[in-house]
Amino acid sequence: MRILVxxxxxxxxxxxxxxxxxxxxxxxxxxxxxxxxxxxxxxxYDALVxxxxxxxxDGWELLKxxxxxxxxxxxxxxxxxxxxxxxxxxxxxxxxxxxxPCNLDELLARLRxxxxxxxxxxxxxxxxxxxxIDLGACTVRKAGHPVVLTAREYALVExxxxxxxxxxxxxxxxxxxxxxxxxxxxxxxxVHVYNLRKKFGPQFIRTRxxxxxxxx
Numbered sequence: 001m002r003i004l005v006x007x008x009x010x011x012x013x014x015x016x017x018x019x020x021x022x023x024x025x026x027x028x029x030x031x032x033x034x035x036x037x038x039x040x041x042x043x044x045y046d047a048l049v050x051x052x053x054x055x056x057x058d059g060w061e062l063l064k065x066x067x068x069x070x071x072x073x074x075x076x077x078x079x080x081x082x083x084x085x086x087x088x089x090x091x092x093x094x095x096x097x098x099x100x101p102c103n104l105d106e107l108l109a110r111l112r113x114x115x116x117x118x119x120x121x122x123x124x125x126x127x128x129x130x131x132x133i134d135l136g137a138c139t140v141r142k143a144g145h146p147v148v149l150t151a152r153e154y155a156l157v158e159x160x161x162x163x164x165x166x167x168x169x170x171x172x173x174x175x176x177x178x179x180x181x182x183x184x185x186x187x188x189x190x191v192h193v194y195n196l197r198k199k200f201g202p203q204f205i206r207t208r209x210x211x212x213x214x215x216x
Contacts, residue, residue, distance in 0.1 A: 001026070001155055001158065002025065002026040002043070002178070002179070003027050003047050004036065004047075005028070005049045006048060007051045008051060008053075008054050013031065015104075016107075020108075024138070027179060028043070028179055033057025033059065034056040040066050040072060043180070045072050046118075047072065047073040047118075048066075051077050052078035063094060071118070073114040074094045074095050075095065076096070095114040096110050096114050112124075126162075128164065128204065128216075131200055133157060133161045135161070140154065152192055156173070156193070157196065164215050165216060167208050167213070168212050168213050168214065169211065170213075172212070173212075174189065
């Protein structure tokens, strides 16, 4: 999953990016509202972590403009915790609202929840044959036994599980699993799919030639 963090406080921006990357997310960052809006418009992010008090363009205006063209899930992050502020954020189109200073585990849980809801997956558990994918705990089991995955392997499994039954193109996978500065011409996706098939069997992720991959 690919996340955009729009936060003007450099230390907090680094902490958020580091935390998200450790959880297996691909992360891009922006330090002001104008840069954040441009990036959010140009790329298909799975979610935005959006500060309210931003230079050049505040978070409310960024969200208002973004909602004119995209439904990207947005978690607003701000020190302004009054009820009118929370109402304004939600009414502008935010999917959730978290006040600073925030607990990072809670932030991760809220992100997972809005991403699931956006994909139409209300339940945190997806079952594919004898494989159980717990989207809340970020774990995968085969026949009841835990399977160790790298962060990128889990991200690939999660992305396909949220789109179960749909063909996912290679372009979509590169757009959602790699950060802006990573090489989209590499064979990373092929390598990860190969490794996942070794762990779960050749039918776990199927290839639709000329189209992409599908988890049925």
